[in-house]
Amino acid sequence: MTATPGDAPIPALAVRELRGGTAGSTPLVLLHGFPVDSRMWESTVAQLPVDRTVLGVDLPGLGGSADVDLPAPPGLEAAADAVAQALAARGVERAVVAGLSMGGYVALALLERHPDLIAGLGLLDTKATADDDDARLNRLRIADAVEETGSVAEVLPMGTALLGESTRAARPTLAATLTAWIEDQQPAGVAWSQRAMAARPDRGHLLREFHGPALVLVGDEDQVTPAAVAEAMAEALPAGQLVVVVRSGHMTAVEDPAAVAAALGDLAQRVDTVND
Ligand code: MLT
Numbered sequence: 001m002t003a004t005p006g007d008a009p010i011p012a013l014a015v016r017e018l019r020g021g022t023a024g025s026t027p028l029v030l031l032h033g034f035p036v037d038s039r040m041w042e043s044t045v046a047q048l049p050v051d052r053t054v055l056g057v058d059l060p061g062l063g064g065s066a067d068v069d070l071p072a073p074p075g076l077e078a079a080a081d082a083v084a085q086a087l088a089a090r091g092v093e094r095a096v097v098a099g100l101s102m103g104g105y106v107a108l109a110l111l112e113r114h115p116d117l118i119a120g121l122g123l124l125d126t127k128a129t130a131d132d133d134d135a136r137l138n139r140l141r142i143a144d145a146v147e148e149t150g151s152v153a154e155v156l157p158m159g160t161a162l163l164g165e166s167t168r169a170a171r172p173t174l175a176a177t178l179t180a181w182i183e184d185q186q187p188a189g190v191a192w193s194q195r196a197m198a199a200r201p202d203r204g205h206l207l208r209e210f211h212g213p214a215l216v217l218v219g220d221e222d223q224v225t226p227a228a229v230a231e232a233m234a235e236a237l238p239a240g241q242l243v244v245v246v247r248s249g250h251m252t253a254v255e256d257p258a259a260v261a262a263a264l265g266d267l268a269q270r271v272d273t274v275n276d
Pocket of ligand 1 (some may be wrong): 032033034035100101102103197224250
């Protein structure tokens with residue numbers, strides 16, 4: 001393992017067992033998007049077709065990890081080290097790791113820093129590239145605003161904006177659920193996450209080097225990480241499979257949990273086949 005930037009202590013993250021499973025099967029570890037927490041996986045896990053342990057990790061500063069000491073400087077490398085440490089504390093040394101959006105950025109940082117942990121990789125509504133200057137500056141502006149106001153109001157519109165148009169029309173109450181999850185977050189964790197994402201490098205080269213089973217999933221109405229980005233990632237991964245979820249936006253796991261559960265179940269089975 002490479003050292004955490006600044007060799008800061010690694011925060012002890014909250015890990016939720018979203019489903020218990022048969023001992024011996026490779027666990028599934030789910031990393032949530034921004035600015036929510038592991039609750040976003042519950043509807044997906046309820047529909048997972050496989051019998052295995054499923055763990056949801058709350059990333060630094062968010063959800064059940066709101067009160068951890070946040071590493072300085074903010075970085076997804078520190079988040080990845082904290083995930084690896086939290087899993088090791090539970091005896092998990094190899095897992096199917098799937099992350100949505102920010103969770104996908106952390107999954108790629110895990111692949112870089114803790115490659116032995118990754119038995120299978122799920123990249124949902126995410127990208128492997130770094131931010132451009134405008135996106136980076138916007139994140140830093142939001143981080144400052146959230147800190148200065150002591151409120152997450154700046155990111156509340158994401159509760160609606162991350163959902164696809166079809167979901168907003170068909171399930172009008174879902175935006176309120178997402179917005180409530182965002183309202184639950186602490187400004188410090190929201191600001192830290194934005195700064196950590198702003199600092200992330202391009203990790204595209206890792207895709208070509210990962211030969212294990214991999215899933216790239218995207219909603220066809222995802223405006224944040226569009227389908228073309230997902231197609232390119234799936235092509236770069238030697239064993240990448242692309243799943244496009246129709247009539248879904250960026251938050252596929254809450255917009256169409258059945259489709260995401262089926263795709264994750266398939267990924268887990270591919271990992272089992274490789275291990276047999
Ligand atoms: C997320 O859903 O995690 C965010 O949209 C990620 C981002 O801001 O890049």
